[in-house]
Amino acid sequence: KNEGSYTIGKVELEIKLVNRGHVSGNVKGGNFFKASGFADMFGNASKDYQPQTLIETPILAENLKPGESRRFRVVFDYPPYFKGVTQFTRIFAH
Known part of the structure; x- marks a missing residue:
């Protein structure tokens, strides 16, 4: 719901799914996989x-x-x- 006084041009929901436990099946604490971006650029x-x-x-x-x-x-x-999946969501209003 637009709670403000002005029209909102666009509302987007960013959904980010991160594979957890992809190596050992069990990831704890700060052991989340952190891609460097290099693998994502050339991995395909x-x-x-x-x-x-x-x-x-x-x-x-x-x-x-x-x-x-x-x-x-x-x-x-x-x-x-x-x-397993860890989910992060953010909403953007433009």
């Missing part, structure tokens, strides 16, 4: 490449007037090789 050249982080950013609403609300549902499939 390998047929065995399996990304460990997936990010989707669906648009939930456009031109949301003051007091107006929109219902939404997001479906996000993740690869079967993920052993």
Whole structure:
């Protein structure tokens, strides 16, 4: 719901799924896989490449007037090789 006094041009929801336990099946504390970005840039050249982080950013609403609300549902499939998933979400209003 737009609680403000102005129209919101676009509302986006960023969903980030991180494969946890992809090495040992059990990750504790600060042992999360941290990609350097290098593997993600060039890893797709390998047929065995399996990304460990997936990010989707669906648009939930456009031109949301003051007091107006929109219902939404997001479906996000993740690869079967993920052993467990940690989920992070952020919302952006532009």
